[in-house]
Amino acid sequence: MNTHDDPARVLLRAFPDTPAHLHDLHDRLTARAQTDGVLDIAYRIVDSPIGGLLLAATDVGLVRVAFSHEDYDAVLQSLSDRISPRILDAPVRLDAAARELDEYFAGRRRTFDLPLDRRLARGFRRTVLLHLSEIDYGDTATYASVARLSGNPKAVRAVGTACATNPLPVVVPCHRVVRSDGTMGGYLGGVEAKRMLLALETA
Amino acid sequence: MKSKQPFVRRPFEQVVAIHGPTVLRVCRAVLGPVDADDAWSETFLSALKAYADLPPDANVEAWLVTIAHRKAIDVTRTAARRARPTAELTDASSVPAADSHIDRTPVDVTTALAQLPPKQRQAIAYHYLAGLPYADVARILGGTTDAARRAAADGIANLRTHPDVGLPKFAEKRECR
Incomplete structure (x- = not known):
């Protein structure tokens, strides 16, 4: 088979991956999802002196903080199973949590002033x-x-x-x-x- | 201990990561680069809303392409209502060259695709770019599996008539031997 004569190959080459553009589209999607009230869980991953932390929040508040060794994929799957699969990497909702953790790790904060969603503990x-x-x-x-x-x-x-x-x-x-x-x-x-x-x- | 295999639905973020590139390719092939972004956004927003109700054994990619197909029709209608010149779709100069690291072939294929009848273009996009079997393509387009296969074949035959598309004509192949 002549490889130049493979329609799938020729077509895929005509529409190459565009990661930067997809990233922009992803940002637009998370903004729309948030506005439309269909983003059940937003998450982001932040750095800290004790390693990476995954922060996840519902519209009630911060619902999960996970250490990197817990395996973020497993943590997100568990949130999907237990709360909702409508989960997106949407940093904005975690801005306050990320800021307060930064302040805490810098020694400038002693208590957290964040709304918490405690539904994962019964x-x-x-x-x-x-x-x-x-x-x-x-x-x-x-x-x-x-x-x-x-x-x-x-x-x-x-x-x-x-x-x-x-x-x-x-x-x-x-x-x-x-x-x-x-x-x-x-x-x-x-x-x-x-x-x-x-x-x-x-x- | 759970006796049954736990019911697993991936976090939607993974759905976007896995299928986002393919759905964007399909939207670009069907709509051209200008309207593809809107169709992509509408597709994933709509999918996110419906995700919790998706049957667990569903083929996620076929489901997304089905939504994209409907959203592309909506986007086309909206564009028509805005009375945007249809030339924009077929105008090769509207293809963003900066995105593309590939030689001249991409522009030629996208232009040739844009000139195809919609059904041929859709059949090609869903089968060759999304990799859906013709039975799924037929479900999306309406009509029989044979009709979907024929639409794609006719479309590919049409693409072959353009010398720069990179798909040699059958006649030329025969001459080569």
């Missing part, structure tokens, strides 16, 4: 996460004391699980929960990230 885990905001910047609390705060002193392990599955790490400060023996305990962003956050807050 039941006792949700209760635990709500109480984490009572631990002040620079302070730590033990898993046992958070269990007491949450109204179930025996549920120390469940507090650990709630922290390990926190959909909004950093913003909801599960990194401030440490073991009773004074050691740090685990962290879903990695122990090194937890150490950095605690050091930042006591600096």
Whole structure:
């Protein structure tokens, strides 16, 4: 077969990929989707001293902060399954969150003033996460004391699980929960990230 | 543990990333470069709105091309209502040269395509650029699979009559032997 005589090949060459132009069209699409109220989840990926963070927001508020090792594709698929597949990389909705995180990592912000969508945490885990905001910047609390705060002193392990599955790490400060023996305990962003956050807050 | 395979619908961002280039090619082939952007935007906005209701086993690309086909008709009608000169569609000078890193062939093919009857142009775009089988092309255009195949074949035969398109005529091939 003569390759010059392949219509698909000739036609595809006539309409080459135009990544920059598609990028512009994508921006137009996200703007229209936002205006028309059909963008259920907007996300963006930002840099931070503890690595890349994926930020996702519904029209209620910030719904997910994910560390890069969680695998962004898996995180987005999970948001698609649990909330809505109408998801676009649309940075504008995350401007405030990105700015506040920048300020936090620069040591200029101690509390986050962001609307949060807490729908990804339910039941006792949700209760635990709500109480984490009572631990002040620079302070730590033990898993046992958070269990007491949450109204179930025996549920120390469940507090650990709630922290390990926190959909909004950093913003909801599960990194401030440490073991009773004074050691740090685990962290879903990695122990090194937890150490950095605690050091930042006591600096 | 879940007993069934979980129902998976990709985040729409991935749909745009995977199919956006093909849908843009199809819009350009069908409408020319001027109106293609509008058709592309309308297609994906409409798809986003309907995405949650798309059956899980649907062929996403065929679905998008179907929407693009309707949006292209809308865009053409709007353009006609604005009484835009139709010459714009076939005018080779309206093809943005800056986008294209390819020799003179692209302009020639797009011009030749623009001169085809709409059904031939659509059949070619949906089959050769979107890679849809003729059964899907027929569903989009209406009519039989054979009619869709014939429209594409007639269109390709028409393209072959243009010397610069890069598709040699059958006659020339025979002479080569």
